[in-house]
Amino acid sequence: MREELLAIVERNSRIDLKELAVILGVEEIDVVNELAALEAEGIICGYHTMIDWEKTSIEKVSALIEVRVTPQRGQGFDKIAERIYKYPEVNSVYLISGGYDLLVTLEGKSLKQISGFVSDKLSTLDSVLSTATHFILKKYKDHGTILTKKYEDTREKVTP
Amino acid sequence: MRNPLADKVVEIKPSGIRKFFDIVSEMKDAISLGVGEPDFDTPWHIRDEGIYSLEKGRTFYTSNSGLKELKEEICHYTKRKQGVTYDPDHEVLVTVGGSEAIDIGLRAMLNPGEEVLIPQPSYVSYEPCTVLAGGVPVIIELKGENEFRLTAQELEDAITDKTKVLILPFPNNPTGAIMERKDLEEIAEVIRRHDLFVISDEIYAELTYKEKHVSIVEIEGMQERTILINGFSKAFAMTGWRLGYACGPKEIVEQMTKIHQFAIMCAPTTSQYAAVEALRNGDDDVQEMRMAYNQRRRYLMNAFREMGLECFEPFGAFYVFPCIKEFGMTSEEFANRFLEEEKVAVVPGTAFGNCGEGYLRISYAYSLDNLKIAIGKLAAFVERLRTAK
Numbered sequence: 126m127r128e129e130l131l132a133i134v135e136r137n138s139r140i141d142l143k144e145l146a147v148i149l150g151v152e153e154i155d156v157v158n159e160l161a162a163l164e165a166e167g168i169i170c171g172y173h174t175m176i177d178w179e180k181t182s183i184e185k186v187s188a189l190i191e192v193r194v195t196p197q198r199g200q201g202f203d204k205i206a207e208r209i210y211k212y213p214e215v216n217s218v219y220l221i222s223g224g225y226d227l228l229v230t231l232e233g234k235s236l237k238q239i240s241g242f243v244s245d246k247l248s249t250l251d252s253v254l255s256t257a258t259h260f261i262l263k264k265y266k267d268h269g270t271i272l273t274k275k276y277e278d279t280r281e282k283v284t285p
Numbered sequence: 286m287r288n289p290l291a292d293k294v295v296e297i298k299p300s301g302i303r304k305f306f307d308i309v310s311e312m313k314d315a316i317s318l319g320v321g322e323p324d325f326d327t328p329w330h331i332r333d334e335g336i337y338s339l340e341k342g343r344t345f346y347t348s349n350s351g352l353k354e355l356k357e358e359i360c361h362y363t364k365r366k367q368g369v370t371y372d373p374d375h376e377v378l379v380t381v382g383g384s385e386a387i388d389i390g391l392r393a394m395l396n397p398g399e400e401v402l403i404p405q406p407s408y409v410s411y412e413p414c415t416v417l418a419g420g421v422p423v424i425i426e427l428k429g430e431n432e433f434r435l436t437a438q439e440l441e442d443a444i445t446d447k448t449k450v451l452i453l454p455f456p457n458n459p460t461g462a463i464m465e466r467k468d469l470e471e472i473a474e475v476i477r478r479h480d481l482f483v484i485s486d487e488i489y490a491e492l493t494y495k496e497k498h499v500s501i502v503e504i505e506g507m508q509e510r511t512i513l514i515n516g517f518s519k520a521f522a523m524t525g526w527r528l529g530y531a532c533g534p535k536e537i538v539e540q541m542t543k544i545h546q547f548a549i550m551c552a553p554t555t556s557q558y559a560a561v562e563a564l565r566n567g568d569d570d571v572q573e574m575r576m577a578y579n580q581r582r583r584y585l586m587n588a589f590r591e592m593g594l595e596c597f598e599p600f601g602a603f604y605v606f607p608c609i610k611e612f613g614m615t616s617e618e619f620a621n622r623f624l625e626e627e628k629v630a631v632v633p634g635t636a637f638g639n640c641g642e643g644y645l646r647i648s649y650a651y652s653l654d655n656l657k658i659a660i661g662k663l664a665a666f667v668e669r670l671r672t673a674k
Binding site for chain 1: 302306310317321322408410576580584587630636637653
């Protein structure tokens with residue numbers, strides 16, 4: 126049940142527990158226990174809401190920043206990654222294989238705020254060799270959800 | 286001017302579902318639970334392969350029986366799923382949907398007056414196709430108390446000295462019934478004893494929610510007397526691509542291929558290239574869709590239990606077949622009133638044979654959110670009927 130449960134709540138964390146039990150074909154108490162276990166094990170780390178900010182009047186700017194760093198002796202990339210992810214404006218930090226080392230995603234109120242963060246905070250860190258900032262112009266799909274188009278049922282209404 | 290029409294065709298009743306379709310399509314805001322095809326789009330990698338084949342200019346006929354590559358993949362797939370071996374060169378025919386395979390299978394096998402056993406409720410085309418092929422349809426009325434499975438006794442009782450072919454439509458549309466290995470072994474004994482042939486329509490084979498689907502061809506002595514029909518519509522959500530296939534003994538498939546060659550030429554080339562991709566890399570998609578269907582199936586069964594609506598638990602396809610006999614209405618009356626009063630379309634069981642009387646086909650090829658709204662309306666409707674009584 127674990128894999129199926131995770132697949133469902135990853136898509137819809139607001140699903141009613143009773144309904145979850147029904148569609149999984151188990152008792153509600155089992156769902157409650159399994160969710161508690163998943164949270165305790167740190168497998169479920171949060172329940173977030175997907176928001177398409179573009180449809181609001183609130184200004185948000187997001188960027189992807191490629192960061193090249195010098196790994197530190199004995200600590201590899203972890204130490205520098207930690208220094209970066211501690212900034213609250215940083216959304217995610219990934220260690221990446223290939224042409225650069227860390228991919229940092231960032232959300233801010235304006236272009237200026239983000240470039241300020243990159244020039245003042247990020248690139249001044251000792252182990253950071255270089256950064257390349259990419260501003261996101263439009264989100265087509267995020268977290269498996271298509272943002273630009275609504276599902277439309279185009280099937281014939283009744284078919285054998 | 287003389288009558289331009291063939292009596293045989295004129296005498297065929299139009300599909301009962303058509304009538305209902307006309308009513309529903311006039312109601313703009315109706316919610317439908319009447320669809321017999323998946324709600325999922327064809328997985329993108331399969332569509333992409335179709336597009337790619339067009340870009341590469343693969344826009345010509347294939348060989349009559351289908352692309353060699355595809356026939357080989359069909360044989361691998363059938364080996365993998367059912368554990369039986371077919372020869373891609375002589376025992377496989379790629380058709381325009383499973384429907385064409387049913388039609389030409391019957392045409393290849395029937396002489397005038399030979400009888401075809403058709404268990405009902407079942408898909409709408411078996412009876413007219415039998416008639417058009419010159420055969421005589423003999424209906425076996427399946428029963429709710431047997432969970433709409435075909436029993437050896439029911440089969441035995443319907444056999445005459447003219448019986449030639451049994452149509453085996455499992456997993457079943459509209460009931461969702463399946464036949465498990467022991468059920469198949471029991472009827473196989475009767476089939477062998479009476480020297481019958483089987484057209485096994487297994488288009489929903491990938492959509493079972495108990496054990497893995499068992500095909501009649503897995504039962505001893507049955508492969509040599511069975512045409513196994515399957516296709517891409519339900520398993521891979523590819524209804525519009527119109528692609529199916531038949532596997533069977535060389536001597537039958539050869540004759541089917543002849544009809545196909547003259548009537549159709551070959552199945553759509555683009556679809557065939559896409560289908561190769563489906564069989565090679567589509568298992569995960571099927572698994573994901575099966576999981577979603579199963580969740581909806583459980584949701585519906587629970588909803589029926591809560592509203593006290595009688596329904597056997599179906600383990601196949603994407604339909605449930607609840608019983609509405611307690612309301613003292615025909616299936617058609619129920620469906621019409623439900624549509625009028627709640628604007629939800631379900632298909633009366635009688636669209637799939639007279640013995641579907643007292644039942645409704647509800648499709649769960651809809652998102653859970655859609656189902657929830659529709660089922661809420663069904664609960665309200667049922668409640669109202671009960672208080673009125």
